[in-house]
Amino acid sequence: MTTTAKADQIVLVVDFGAQYAQLIARRVREHNIYSEVVSHRITAAKISEYAPSAIILSGGPASVHVENAVQLDPAIYDLGIPILGICYGAQLIAQQLGGVVGRNSQGEYGRTELKVDTASESSLLADFDDSFTVWMSHFDCITEVPEGFKQTASSPNAPVAVLENDDKKIWGVQYHPEVAHTNSGFELLGKFLIDLAGCKPEWTMGSIIDSSVEAIKKQVGSSNVICGLSGGVDSAVAAALVHKAIGDRLTCIYVDTGLMRSGESEQVVDTFEKHQGMKLIHVNAADEFFDRLDGVVDPEEKRKIIGELFIRTFESASADIDDAKFLVQGTLYPDVIESGSSETGNAAKIKSHHNVGGLPDDLGFGLIEPLRNLFKDEVRQMGAELGLPEHIVWRQPFPGPGLAVRIIGAVSREKVRMLQDADLIVREEIAEAGLERKLWQSFAVLADIKSVGVMGDQRTYAHPIIIRAVNSEDVMTADWARLPYDLLEKMSNRIINEVAEINRVAYDITSKPPGTIEWE
Secondary structure (H helix, E strand, C coil): CECCCCCCCCEEEEECCCCCHHHHHHHHHCCCCCEEEEECCCCHHHHHHHCCCEEEECCCCCCCCCCCCCCCCHHHHHCCCCEEEECHHHHHHHHHCCCEEEEEEEEEEEEEEEEECCCCCCCCCCCCCCEEEEEEEEEEEEEECCCCCEEEEEECCEEEEEEEECCCCEEEECCCCCCCCCCCHHHHHHHHHHHHCCCCCCCCHHHHHHHHHHHHHHHHCCCEEEEEECCCHHHHHHHHHHHHHHHHHEEEEEEECCCCCCCHHHHHHHHHHHHCCCEEEEEECHHHHHHHHCCCCCHHHHHHHHHHHHHHHHHHHCCCCCCEEEEECCCCHHHHHHCCCCCCCCCCCCCCCCCCCCCCCCCCCEEECCCCCCCHHHHHHHHHHCCCCHHHHCCCCCCCCHHHHCEECCCCHHHHHHHHHHHHHHHHHHHHCCCCCCCCEEEEEEECCCEEEEECCEEEEEEEEEEEEEECCCCCCEEECCCCHHHHHHHHHHHHHHCCCEEEEEECCCCECCCCCCCC
């Protein structure tokens, strides 16, 4: 399997079950330094194999005092690799190296004023103000630093909010520099990575593309490759990257499942065949997909059916392509994490993704997943760099199984048509309001229930549409978007007036967690 080619320099983020472990990795990458998330179970020997330029210990939900609290291999501290501990990671440094982590009478949550000890000659905080606002989320606190360390900052409920040992190249902060709520948090990470750890900000999009192209060429050799286009930005960028590597030895196959958004299938064919000059096979398989999905309600079963039929359709469509040994997929890092396939060892399976958990065991192709280590914003950057049109690069995320998982209940042609019509109205009005790029996702969901309404002085018994709009940075967490009331009213009026089978519109105000962005 080919994944995104890695840089010569790497920063490891050790995950202790933190809510923000993925965000830490993204913040490191924003400094143009490659990062990966690894499990807290990693050994010093394995760390040595990675030969990282730096290590960051994430926060975590537990206390260092609980029974069987997660630990770090103590030998890692003796490798001489620069280490930064964040929240739980800082407390673990203190406890494992001989300091004291106390149980506070009250925790510290949210925005807090951090005061720097100006007499401490801090290397980590040397260029920062004497006090600034940070984001805290802890109950325990460090009360005594280990031998050889010094305390360089405090907060009202964290007497040791920052600890440092320049000789051992180990630093710790009780607060969360990775979140936007912390003032100068990005700069703090840069201070550690570049000034103290000596990392070089050389992981640019150009270098990612160049190294990925070389990795693809090496894996493929002289074989032919097929790519399944889904209509979304992920598969489009993956196809463009592989096309750059091997040219006409790539054939794209677009399986039209009948489950796409209104007008999307026509746009996919037009973009890749006419404008990008790629070989494209367009397979209209809607009848087969609707037959197989008939009466299926369970969302995981829908995903499995669609994933397997998708591949079987591929096998049939690719039969005439000589020496096609590899399949390209647009799998992203969050897909892997959310499907429980992460090497961190901490991710619970939330749902199987079409690109991860929905593939049959007897696949028949070698996998090329050139975006597997990238976040969505990085994929968009790559797409722009590769010259893909703006409407593809900035297309909102769309689930691999399509509208089948935006219909709650059994799927039918009529329900898909209803949802396509309602969803088109939502997308049109969001675009008209200038919010398309400001929202992570906005779409319609069709619930397989009916409710009573009154239209034209007559009783109706029809379906509801749920509008979903969220803001997110990395898809791991999301907040519902505060859309203007007049926009919601306009969408509701249009949907009820233009889609005959709909008599009620609701707006979903659930964040992630506890919900997911998609309904299924």
